[in-house]
Amino acid sequence: MDFYLGLIQIIGVHTLLGLSAYCVLLTGQVSLAQAGFFAIGAYVAGMLTVLAQWPLIPALAVSAVVAGAVACAVGFPALRVKGLMLVVATVAFGEAVRLFFFNFTYQIQAGTLHLGPHGAEGFRQIRYFPEHGWSTLDVVLFIWIVVALVMAGLWWLDHSRVGAVLRAVGEDELAAQSVGINITAVKVSAMTVGGFIAGIGGGIFAHYTTHIEHAQFGVVLATFAIAYPILGGLSNVFGTLLAAVFIQGFLIEGLRFMGDWRNLLFGGLIVLAMNVRPRGLLDAGTTRALKRLFAAGKERSGA
Amino acid sequence: MVDLVQNTIDGLMIGSSYGLLALGFTLIFGVMRRLNLSYGPSVMIGGYLGTVVYLQFGAGPLTVAAAVVVGAAVAGIYVERLCFAPMKAGAAIASMVSSFAIWMQLEQAAILVLPRHTYAFPPLATGAPIELGPFAIRVDHLVMLGSALGLAAAVQLVLYRTRFGLALRAIIGNPVAAHLVGVDVRMVMPLAFAGASAIGGVAGFLVLAVDQQITPMFGMWATLKGLIAMMIGGLGSVPGAVLGGLLLGVIEAQSQWYFGPQIRDLVAYFVLFAFLAIRPRGLVGSMSEASTQKA
Amino acid sequence: MFEVSDIVAAYGKIEALKGVSLKVESGRITCLLGPNGAGKTTLMMTIAGILQPRRGSIRLEGAELAGLSPARIVSRGVALVPENRLVFPEMSVRENLLAGAYQRRDRAGIDSDIERMYARFPRLKERRDQMAGTLSGGEQQMLAVARALMSRPRLLLMDEPSLGLAPLIVAEIFDIIAELNRDGTTIFLVEQNAHMALKVAHQFFLMEQGRITFSGTPGQLAEDEVIQRAYLGTRRAVG
Numbered sequence: 001m002d003f004y005l006g007l008i009q010i011i012g013v014h015t016l017l018g019l020s021a022y023c024v025l026l027t028g029q030v031s032l033a034q035a036g037f038f039a040i041g042a043y044v045a046g047m048l049t050v051l052a053q054w055p056l057i058p059a060l061a062v063s064a065v066v067a068g069a070v071a072c073a074v075g076f077p078a079l080r081v082k083g084l085m086l087v088v089a090t091v092a093f094g095e096a097v098r099l100f101f102f103n104f105t106y107q108i109q110a111g112t113l114h115l116g117p118h119g120a121e122g123f124r125q126i127r128y129f130p131e132h133g134w135s136t137l138d139v140v141l142f143i144w145i146v147v148a149l150v151m152a153g154l155w156w157l158d159h160s161r162v163g164a165v166l167r168a169v170g171e172d173e174l175a176a177q178s179v180g181i182n183i184t185a186v187k188v189s190a191m192t193v194g195g196f197i198a199g200i201g202g203g204i205f206a207h208y209t210t211h212i213e214h215a216q217f218g219v220v221l222a223t224f225a226i227a228y229p230i231l232g233g234l235s236n237v238f239g240t241l242l243a244a245v246f247i248q249g250f251l252i253e254g255l256r257f258m259g260d261w262r263n264l265l266f267g268g269l270i271v272l273a274m275n276v277r278p279r280g281l282l283d284a285g286t287t288r289a290l291k292r293l294f295a296a297g298k299e300r301s302g303a
Numbered sequence: 304m305v306d307l308v309q310n311t312i313d314g315l316m317i318g319s320s321y322g323l324l325a326l327g328f329t330l331i332f333g334v335m336r337r338l339n340l341s342y343g344p345s346v347m348i349g350g351y352l353g354t355v356v357y358l359q360f361g362a363g364p365l366t367v368a369a370a371v372v373v374g375a376a377v378a379g380i381y382v383e384r385l386c387f388a389p390m391k392a393g394a395a396i397a398s399m400v401s402s403f404a405i406w407m408q409l410e411q412a413a414i415l416v417l418p419r420h421t422y423a424f425p426p427l428a429t430g431a432p433i434e435l436g437p438f439a440i441r442v443d444h445l446v447m448l449g450s451a452l453g454l455a456a457a458v459q460l461v462l463y464r465t466r467f468g469l470a471l472r473a474i475i476g477n478p479v480a481a482h483l484v485g486v487d488v489r490m491v492m493p494l495a496f497a498g499a500s501a502i503g504g505v506a507g508f509l510v511l512a513v514d515q516q517i518t519p520m521f522g523m524w525a526t527l528k529g530l531i532a533m534m535i536g537g538l539g540s541v542p543g544a545v546l547g548g549l550l551l552g553v554i555e556a557q558s559q560w561y562f563g564p565q566i567r568d569l570v571a572y573f574v575l576f577a578f579l580a581i582r583p584r585g586l587v588g589s590m591s592e593a594s595t596q597k598a
Numbered sequence: 599m600f601e602v603s604d605i606v607a608a609y610g611k612i613e614a615l616k617g618v619s620l621k622v623e624s625g626r627i628t629c630l631l632g633p634n635g636a637g638k639t640t641l642m643m644t645i646a647g648i649l650q651p652r653r654g655s656i657r658l659e660g661a662e663l664a665g666l667s668p669a670r671i672v673s674r675g676v677a678l679v680p681e682n683r684l685v686f687p688e689m690s691v692r693e694n695l696l697a698g699a700y701q702r703r704d705r706a707g708i709d710s711d712i713e714r715m716y717a718r719f720p721r722l723k724e725r726r727d728q729m730a731g732t733l734s735g736g737e738q739q740m741l742a743v744a745r746a747l748m749s750r751p752r753l754l755l756m757d758e759p760s761l762g763l764a765p766l767i768v769a770e771i772f773d774i775i776a777e778l779n780r781d782g783t784t785i786f787l788v789e790q791n792a793h794m795a796l797k798v799a800h801q802f803f804l805m806e807q808g809r810i811t812f813s814g815t816p817g818q819l820a821e822d823e824v825i826q827r828a829y830l831g832t833r834r835a836v837g
Contacts, residue, residue: 030396077580084338087399088534089579092572095527099569219523223340223403230400260415267408271385271401278394466700473697476686482648483680485672485701485749539688 016201018228041202071195122213233280316444318552319451323506324529343526349375379500537585605654687731698748
């Protein structure tokens with residue numbers, strides 16, 4: 001049972017990570033910096049609850065704000081470049097963050113224990129959940145409430161004027177500019193919101209794993225972050241959720257019985273999915289078909 | 304002062320292999336306009352093939368080098384067939400995500416073949432360093448520099464003096480126009496991929512032989528070094544790739560000496576940032592900025 | 599004789615060509631007119647093999663071209679001067695011409711053809727070592743034409759050769775087209791500039807919404823009626 005609860009936690013946190021890349025991708029930017037924002041969220045939230053003894057929710061709020069602020073600051077210079085240049089710039093940023101935490105030590109003595117980040121060894125003993133009597137089930141519920149809130153927020157954004165603006169920039173910058181959209185503001189805002197969400201995700205991640213270290217936040221995690229929305233499709237937020245379930249639940253955990261051979265199949269299946277559905281699992285066509293299906297059901301039940 | 308010069312010498316030597324990695328990368332990016340995250344891992348697969356040949360048969364450096372190059376080229380074609388050839392136009396990010404998935408696959412394949420974390424790799428050349436006044440040059444470094452510059456010059460000749468080179472430059476310049484003048488793009492693409500990965504394979508062999516060990520992490524390392532050197536040097540030219548590699552090598556050697564190994568990588572990223580912000584075309588980038596936007 | 603029959607081509611689910619048939623007589627200039635979005639460029643790209651037709655046949659002197667790769671089509675004697683010219687910007691003028699002869703192996707013939715191009719386009723000779731990306735629009739158009747001629751085509755396709763060029767340059771380009779034709783090249787031309795096109799063409803077709811709706815010779819309809827139909831379409835006028 002605990003295994004499945006653990007898996008559901010992982011899927012929840014990775015969904016947040018994927019959603020943070022989703023809103024950046026909507027504006028047509030491929031960012032590999034999300035793992036860096038995620039790392040910042042993880043370290044900030046962990047330090048607040050462990051070192052400053054803050055309660056969890058304010059700590060998460062602060063980690064989100066800090067990661068969002070860093071994303072905003074990164075957004076401005078990064079936006080001067082596009083395409084491959086942006087990918088490389090954000091890889092460099094993500095790696096720089098990782099290297100920063102690799103060298104970052106800030107510890108206090110608490111009884112016999114040394115608490116706080118300790119360079120290459122990482123940040124151990126983030127024991128907020130057990131110390132405050134949260135059961136695994138509580139943690140799972142908490143994570144998914146946050147996921148639901150973030151998804152609802154993004155869904156609402158997506159269906160408001162803001163979503164139309166974001167997509168307009170993603171589809172054709174020149175056209176968007178010509179109708180008076182401020183491209184820089186839109187892109188930096190998307191980056192900031194993405195950083196904010198990644199910060200929350202990272203903060204939660206630090207608390208359920210209880211031990212974080214720089215190596216967890218490398219290029220691999222950053223690529224996972226964009227793989228979710230790309231594989232899921234950019235037509236709505238549910239694609240990202242679906243892809244996180246597919247990758248973490250099916251490809252990684254579901255195929256664990258295959259042992260060492262798992263990653264071979266993992267690679268093959270992702271490639272297959274991207275070949276068959278280059279616009280994602282839930283592309284616009286599928287979404288329309290599903291909507292028609294539900295609409296038809298409603299009409300019938302209404303009649 | 305002596306240190307400064309000695310570091311520069313060491314940096315140039317190591318940097319020559321970064322330049323080769325960047326050269327393979329820039330060729331792939333030029334013909335595909337897509338980012339191949341599996342570039343380094345393809346080179347790593349070549350490295351593992353070389354290690355197997357070395358461990359099983361006690362092969363000499365030249366045989367091992369041939370195995371690395373062949374392995375990298377075959378892995379390159381595998382990546383091209385799976386992640387790039389079948390992808391529709393406009394699905395550049397799908398290619399990138401696929402190449403990430405294949406990266407995980409290749410890493411796993413390496414671990415399946417040789418499960419320990421590190422393996423020994425045969426040395427490139429042994430012998431006492433050559434003394435030049437207060438400075439010393441390692442023999443294997445010298446071999447590395449010579450091979451790297453020689454290969455880069457050969458690539459430049461192929462690009463500008465052969466029919467295949469003309470085809471490659473046509474595709475880099477404009478893929479549709481390349482079709483229209485009669486370049487068989489579907490034939491040239493996998494060959495370009497294999498060739499670029501083979502160049503990466505030579506770089507991989509040189510680095511591994513100087514380090515005398517290999518780990519599965521080598522794939523990511525090669526991708527990152529190649530990417531940084533390519534961006535510093537500027538896309539789309541042989542001299543740019545080589546200069547970018549040499550500069551990266553010197554920067555790393557100096558910052559390692561003065562600030563230590565951890566700060567070294569941070570400095571490299573900082574320099575990359577500076578280039579992207581101030582001079583996004585790199586040192587001698589010839590490819591127009593617009594052509595890089597689609598990645 | 600070049601013959602397209604019942605070609606259907608599509609982008610995804612949208613059919614851009616809905617059964618196009620036409621004939622181009624050897625040694626003539628044939629022109630295809632029509633409003634934006636009629637499928638003219640799609641037809642050119644399909645003939646050149648960049649797009650694969652869903653159905654139909656494309657024959658040059660009886661030999662089937664549909665389904666061949668673009669490279670094979672070039673070697674069978676069809677060359678396209680594409681819309682927006684698409685010269686190789688980082689190659690010199692001379693290298694662009696060499697690339698145009700990519701399918702040929704006769705070094706001596708290639709060299710003498712390059713000299714012939716220089717004779718026909720003196721501006722290209724002046725700029726032979728200059729990067730093509732630095733040429734003016736008109737010079738790039740001449741280079742694109744010369745590059746296509748380097749494959750020694752039996753049929754030269756041209757897609758909007760006057761696009762984005764100043765009126766004087768347009769007149770020069772059309773002079774070149776007429777001259778090439780006098781030397782025996784069969785030309786099939788897509789053009790927005792109906793006035794110029796009708797001046798040089800021996801025959802023309804009108805295309806609307808993926809279908810050929812009219813064919814004739816330039817004298818057959820009053821020019822303003824052709825222009826009316828080419829720009830506005832007939833369907834709109836009817837209903």
